Amino acid sequence: MDEKKLGLGNVVSVSVGLVVATSCLVSLGSGAGTLGVTFILAMAIAMLLNMTTVASLSELNALMPNTTGGLAQYTLAALGPFPTLISMVGGYIICNTMSCGVEASIFSFSLADTLELNIPSFVYTLIMTVVILLANLRGIDMFAKIQDIVAFLLVGSLVAMGFIGMIGIGTGVKVEQPYMLNTDFKDIAAMTAVAFWLFIGAEYAIPISKEVKNAKRNVPLGMMIGLFLIFIMQSVMVFGFHNYVEWDELANSAAPHIVYGYAVLGKAGKIWMMLVGALAVISTQNSTVNSLATICQGMAKMNMLPKIFSKTNKHNVPWFGQVFVSVAILVFGYLSDSSADMISFLILAGSVFWMISYVLAHIDLLVFRKRLPNAPRNFKVPGGVIIPIIGIVGTVYMILNISSDPHERLMIWLLTGGCFVVLGVYSAIWIKVKMKMKIFKSVPLEKVMAMENDLYYHVRKSKGIWR
Amino acid sequence: MSRISKIEVITGMSKLTNLIQELSKVGVRGVTVMQVLGCGVEMGTQEYEVELNEVMELLPKQQINIVVEANKVDKILDIIKKELYTGHIGDGKIFVYDIDNVIRVRTGEEGVEAL
Numbered sequence: 001m002d003e004k005k006l007g008l009g010n011v012v013s014v015s016v017g018l019v020v021a022t023s024c025l026v027s028l029g030s031g032a033g034t035l036g037v038t039f040i041l042a043m044a045i046a047m048l049l050n051m052t053t054v055a056s057l058s059e060l061n062a063l064m065p066n067t068t069g070g071l072a073q074y075t076l077a078a079l080g081p082f083p084t085l086i087s088m089v090g091g092y093i094i095c096n097t098m099s100c101g102v103e104a105s106i107f108s109f110s111l112a113d114t115l116e117l118n119i120p121s122f123v124y125t126l127i128m129t130v131v132i133l134l135a136n137l138r139g140i141d142m143f144a145k146i147q148d149i150v151a152f153l154l155v156g157s158l159v160a161m162g163f164i165g166m167i168g169i170g171t172g173v174k175v176e177q178p179y180m181l182n183t184d185f186k187d188i189a190a191m192t193a194v195a196f197w198l199f200i201g202a203e204y205a206i207p208i209s210k211e212v213k214n215a216k217r218n219v220p221l222g223m224m225i226g227l228f229l230i231f232i233m234q235s236v237m238v239f240g241f242h243n244y245v246e247w248d249e250l251a252n253s254a255a256p257h258i259v260y261g262y263a264v265l266g267k268a269g270k271i272w273m274m275l276v277g278a279l280a281v282i283s284t285q286n287s288t289v290n291s292l293a294t295i296c297q298g299m300a301k302m303n304m305l306p307k308i309f310s311k312t313n314k315h316n317v318p319w320f321g322q323v324f325v326s327v328a329i330l331v332f333g334y335l336s337d338s339s340a341d342m343i344s345f346l347i348l349a350g351s352v353f354w355m356i357s358y359v360l361a362h363i364d365l366l367v368f369r370k371r372l373p374n375a376p377r378n379f380k381v382p383g384g385v386i387i388p389i390i391g392i393v394g395t396v397y398m399i400l401n402i403s404s405d406p407h408e409r410l411m412i413w414l415l416t417g418g419c420f421v422v423l424g425v426y427s428a429i430w431i432k433v434k435m436k437m438k439i440f441k442s443v444p445l446e447k448v449m450a451m452e453n454d455l456y457y458h459v460r461k462s463k464g465i466w467r
Numbered sequence: 468m469s470r471i472s473k474i475e476v477i478t479g480m481s482k483l484t485n486l487i488q489e490l491s492k493v494g495v496r497g498v499t500v501m502q503v504l505g506c507g508v509e510m511g512t513q514e515y516e517v518e519l520n521e522v523m524e525l526l527p528k529q530q531i532n533i534v535v536e537a538n539k540v541d542k543i544l545d546i547i548k549k550e551l552y553t554g555h556i557g558d559g560k561i562f563v564y565d566i567d568n569v570i571r572v573r574t575g576e577e578g579v580e581a582l
Contacts, residue, residue, distance in 0.1 A: 064554050216549075376548035449554045450514035459515055 006212045011205055011222025012229065017151030018204040019230055020158065021284055022106050022277045023099055023347055025237075025257040027197040030344050032238045033251025034404075035191055036181035040235045042188050046195035047231045049398070050202065051224055052391030053358045055381045056365045057203045058220035062377040063368055064445065066210055067452060070203070071361055072299070077448040078364035078371075082439040085304055085427040090419055091357030093292055097325055098350040100288045101332020102343050104128065107281035109338045110255045114274040125333040132286050133326040136293075139315035154280040157272065158257075159233055161264060165240020170264035174243050181247060193398040197347050198234055199227055200354050216378035240264065254340040285329065293321030301457050303435050345412070348402050352416045355395045362388040362395075372445070436465075470579055471566040472540045476531040477505060478551050478559030483529055486550050490533065493546060496582060499532040507560065514556040528559075534566060536579055 031039040060074040067073045071092075075084040108124035164170050182188070202223045209215045212222075237260075241250055244263040253259045261273030293309075297318040300310035313319040336342040365381070365388050381387050403409040431439045450456050476486075487498065504525035511524030535543060540563060551558050571581040 066553075376545075376552040378549050378552075445554055446514065446556050450556070453515045455513075456515040459517060463517060465517065 006208060006218075008218045008222050008225075011208070011212060011218055012226045013148075013152070014208060015202045015205045015223045015226025016155055016229055017148065019199060019201045019226065020151070020155050020233075021099075021103060022110075022154075022255075022257060022281055023102050023343075024198045024234070025158075025277075026102075026106065026254070026340070026343050027194050027347055028234055028237060029241070029250040029253055029256030029259075030340075031191050031194045032241050033247045033249075033256075034181065034194075035188060036247060037179045037238055037242055038181070038183055038188055039191060039195065040238055042191040042195040043198060043231055043234060045189070045192045045394075046398075047199055047227050049192070049196070049391060049394040050199040050227055052387050052394070053361055054202050054223045054227065055220060056361050056388050056391060057206060058223070058379050059365055059377055059381050060361065060368070061206050061209060061219075062216065062379040063372070063375060064449060065378075067449070070206065071357060071364075072295075073448050073451070074364045075360050076443050077445045078367040078442055079360070080440045080442045081304070081431045081435060081437055082424075082427050083360060085431065086420060086423045087357045087360050088295070088299060088304075089427075090416075090423050091353045091360075092295065093325075094328075094419060095350045095353035095357075096288055096292055097328035098332050098346050098353075100285050100325075100329045101334075102336050102346050102350070103281045103284055104329060104333040105336040105338065105343055106255050107278055108333070110258050110274045110277055112338075113255065113258060114270055122334055122337045125337070126330065128282060128285065129326050129330050129333070132282070132289055133322060136286070136289050136322050137313065137315065137317060137319055139317050150279045150283040153276050155233070157276045158237060161257075161261060161269070161273065162233060162236035162240045165244050165260065165264050166236050168243050170244060170269075171266055172244055172263045172269075175246055177242065177247060179242055187404065189397070190401040190404050192394075193348065193351060193402045196355065196398055197351050199230060200351070202227055220379055252340055254338055254343055288329070289322050289325050292325045293318045296321040296324070302451055304430070345408060348408070349412045349415050352399055352402055352412060353419075355399050356416075356420075359392055359395050362391045367442075470537050471569055471582070472535060472537045473564040473566050474533045474535065474540065474543060474547070475562040475564070476533075476547055476551070476559060477503065477528050477561075478531070479557050480527060480529055482551050482559075483531070486531065486547065489546050489550050490543065493539075493543065495533055495535060495543065497534065501530045501532075503528050503530045509556055512556075526557075534569060534582060536582065537565075 028039075031042060035042065057071070057074075061067075061070075064074060064077065072084050072088045075087055104125040105121075107128065108121040111124045112119065112121035168174060205223050205226070206219065209219045212218050241247075241256075241260060245256075245260055249259060250256050255277070257273045257277055258270055261269035261271075263269075265272070296305055296309040297312075299305040300307055308320045309318060309324075311318065311320060332346060336346050366385060368375075369385065401409075402412050428439055431437050437443075478486075483500065490498065505528050506523050506525055510520040510522070511526050512518075512520045533543070544561060544563070547561060568577055569579075569581040570577050574581075
């Protein structure tokens with residue numbers, strides 16, 4: 001009999017650990033700096049919308065359990081290869097490399113600001129990226145054992161700093177400023193797109209489902225509780241910000257956690273936040289290089305990306321994918337180097353990619369409700385189709401209001417739209433020519449499940465169907 | 468309509484232990500398991516194959532028989548379906564029969580009392 005070791009608490013801690021990152025603090029600083037404590041309302045709306053996505057993904061996981069590709073496979077079975085390729089390459093690969101580049105930029109800015117050596121901040125990004133790449137190319141997962149510890153350190157530090165700031169017992173000088181800068185609901189609703197970044201990624205807890213006791217209850221519940229705890233933690237931070245940091249300074253900082261740490265606890269706070277943030281960024285980048293290269297390898301095996309992504313080196317790692325992802329991280333890191341505006345811009349652009357993936361998740365659910373209404377589901381989203389429809393409408397609203405600055409909004413749409421057009425052309429040609437499939441014809445669910453078996457590809461290659 | 472039903476489950480080899488555990492939790496008091504050979508509409512074709520077998524190929528399966536009160540059938544079927552479901556070909560089939568009578572040999576009890 002299988003021994004399932006993980007419980008509800010484990011799911012909660014994995015969800016929280018996977019979601020919270022230093023780039024969240026830029027969004028938090030930007031949002032709080034613009035609205036004041038009213039930003040908490042925007043956060044609540046974003047949290048609820050993310051909960052609808054978590055619910056939809058949980059039901060999709062119940063229909064297609066233990067799949068390694070997750071959303072890619074759900075979309076392949078529901079909508080066909082064209083939306084799958086676009087959402088995976090755009091929604092996951094581009095978005096994750098973008099966010100990792102931003103995190104690297106925040107890391108290098110924090111390091112340069114704290115160490116005060118006369119070294120351009122991008123050098124730190126370069127050194128970190130090269131070291132992580134070389135370790136991964138040799139198959140060394142530097143952070144496998146301490147990843148959980150790093151996540152807890154970051155979350156624990158934010159909780160501690162948040163409470164110290166909120167109840168006003170820091171050693172720094174308090175500031176006098178209004179709690180709320182803006183109470184117009186239209187502006188608050190528009191800021192939900194900024195708040196969205198604080199909650200994305202909870203669905204990464206789904207792959208641990210097979211290790212979880214009473215998974216059908218504990219996995220969706222654990223993710224929802226995780227999102228709620230993140231909401232509470234970030235809200236406490238906002239009140240801490242109010243007491244110690246001018247709203248303007250917060251909104252314009254490339255590393256608001258460093259500014260806040262210094263304001264609350266002086267040099268010690270600054271170093272504390274820098275160290276914890278640095279560890280978190282290194283850990284995030286390590287797992288991003290690792291996991292995205294593996295996703296690309298999986299997609300190459302499914303004949304969705306060029307074969308070179310599936311090739312491994314003598315250490316049995318997908319070397320091309322790792323190099324590709326590392327170079328992309330460096331590019332985004334360079335573009336956003338020490339620029340709070342560019343960091344915010346890339347976070348918002350990355351959010352749009354991710355939001356589109358989430359919309360697809362809801363659509364996948366609705367398709368399966370129609371196509372397989374009686375298939376057994378260990379978890380089913382309550383309330384019929386209301387929750388996925390709310391998720392779609394809310395997420396589309398956030399995309400349309402991604403920025404309150406019309407020029408920035410247009411640039412984000414142009415960037416994401418341009419990427420999707422390029423991806424669309426690549427996908428259409430690739431699917432027709434290499435995969436020899438109809439671009440919008442969904443693949444039967446049992447066939448997508450069969451793709452989990454390595455023999456699926458071996459048989460097709462040996463028969464010359466896939467080259 | 469009969470007050471007793473027989474549920475016959477044909478499924479893959481790996482599902483038995485967890486299924487028995489779940490059935491025990493809902494008060495199922497007896498089960499018969501047989502190793503059988505068989506195939507369904509896929510003619511015994513493995514899920515990774517490109518084409519369907521032209522001739523049926525029999526694969527090793529387990530047949531699990533349970534006899535229960537008719538009013539418990541829906542609940543037990545729900546449990547069985549959710550326990551066996553993986554989305555892969557080969558999850559199995561369930562047959563439900565009416566049973567005319569059940570007799571416990573040792574005591575001579577009949578019907579639901581003999582379950």
